[in-house]
Amino acid sequence: MKKSPASAMPAFFAVAFVWFTTHFGGGFASGRQLVQFFVQYGWYALFTPIIAMLLNAVIFYFVWDFSVSQKKFDYKSWCDGFYSPYEKIFTPLYEIVFNLTLFTATAVAFATGGATLTQVIGTPYILNTAVIAIIMFIVTIYGADMIRAVASWIAIIVIAGLLLIYGSNFIAILPNLREVIATAPAPQGTWPPLWEALKYGGLQASVLGSYVAVADVLKDKRDVKKAAVAGFILNAFIIGLAAIVILSYYPAILTEAVPVIYVINNGVGGRAGELLVSVLIFLGVISTGVNLIYGGAKRVIRVFAKEKSDASDKKAEIIASAVYVLLTWGIALFGLIPLVAKGYGYIGYISIPAIVIPVLYMGFMRKNNSAKASNM
Structure with missing residues (x-):
């Protein structure tokens, strides 16, 4: 089986880990994102996260399949080919969607990581964000192999940490969970929680450019299918477990700024759990920022690399990475995070007509056409 060169593991695992580590950012790590999209609707949160991840798995399967079969590993060439004849x-x-997501998520990542380090070790916010910026830049400029390797190691650490936190609390919250399930769900009805699940799937699909950028290690359709299935199992299990544990404290947890800390303080974990959460938030910040910036840099290479050489490509990649890092770092420093963070809701809305619907439609259409051609 083909291995990812830097990570010495099956290629589809490395790509699935990039999906997970991009998905796992500060919002996921803190639990606030799960409350916003799922838990606020009561026991619907038992299955709506799984719906969102299943939607992503199908979308990313079509994305990777086209990317590998057509050898298109930056999102501009992928979009031109996949959306043809409507690419214009x-x-x-x-x-617009990708760059809005890149700047929003990376700027929020800087702010989250900087604030976390300040709270845990007391170092200045600006210094913290500068250190994070340097780490992101160094990892990004080493290319797709480094991205996959870092994502793989971070994913392993994060998965172990999340299983420790939420797994250890799962037994403790069962009595609370039974009470929540026994009561009526939030009064909004069935459609609002389903709509939020679709929006969450759209928000995650908005960064498909980052996943296209690392798909070059996949060899064929079998690798693509394995990456989609492995990514779904990994993301669905972790987000499902986290949502269930957080749901057990519904509705008191809805107003908590960092729900996972509330879980630890009212369950299992204590001070050690708080420190572990801080580490996971920091790792989530790094992985999300790196994956998004690299996806953007791959796109910029096609615009600014005039000479067809590895040296010119590398120079363009370094410059693009530096520009993205500096801009998003600047947004975080100038206190625009509350304004920028509102973009998440708009990204979810825009992504449904811009990404979710066309990718599903054209993906299934191509699949049907391919099946008909093979039967002739």
Whole structure:
């Protein structure tokens, strides 16, 4: 089986880990994102996270399948090919969605990581964000192999940490969970929680450019299918477990800024659990920022690398990575996070018509056409 060169593991695992580590950011680590999209609707949170991850798995399967079969590993060329003959509409639209997500998520990552380090070890916020910026830049410029390797190691550490936190609390919360399930769900009805699950799937799909950028290690359709299945199992299990544990404290937990700390303080963990959460948030910040910035840098290479050489490509990649890092770092420093963070909701809305619907439609259409051609 083909291995990811830097990570010495099956290629599909490395790609699945990139999906997980991009998905796992500060919002996921703190639990606030899960409350916003799932837990606020009561016991619907038992299954709506799984719906969101299943939607992502199908979308990313079509994304990777086209990327590998057509050898397109930056999102501009992928969009032009996949959306053809409507690329003049959907490619610019995706450019907007991806960069909005990149700047929003990475700036929030800087702010979250900087604030966490300040709280845990007391170092200045600006210094913390500068250290994070340097780490992101160094990892990014080493390319896709380094991204996959870092994502793989971070994923292993994060998965172990999340299983320790939420797994140890799972037994303790069962009585609370039974009470929540026994009561009526939040009064909004069935459609709002399903709609939030679709929005969450759209938000995660908005960064498909980062996943295209690391798909070059996948060899064929079998690798693609394994990456999608492995990514779904990994993401669905972790987000499902986290949502269940947080749900057990519904509705008191809805107003908590960092729900996972509330879980630890009211369950199992104590001070050691708080420190572990801080480490996981820091790792989530690094992995999300790196994956997004690299996806953007791959796109910029096609615009600014005039000479067809590895040296010119590398120079363009370094410059693009530096620009993305500096801009998002600047947004975090100037206190625009509360304004920028509101973009998450808009990204979810925009991504459904711009990404979710067309990718599913064209993906299934190509699959049906391929099946018909093979039967002739």
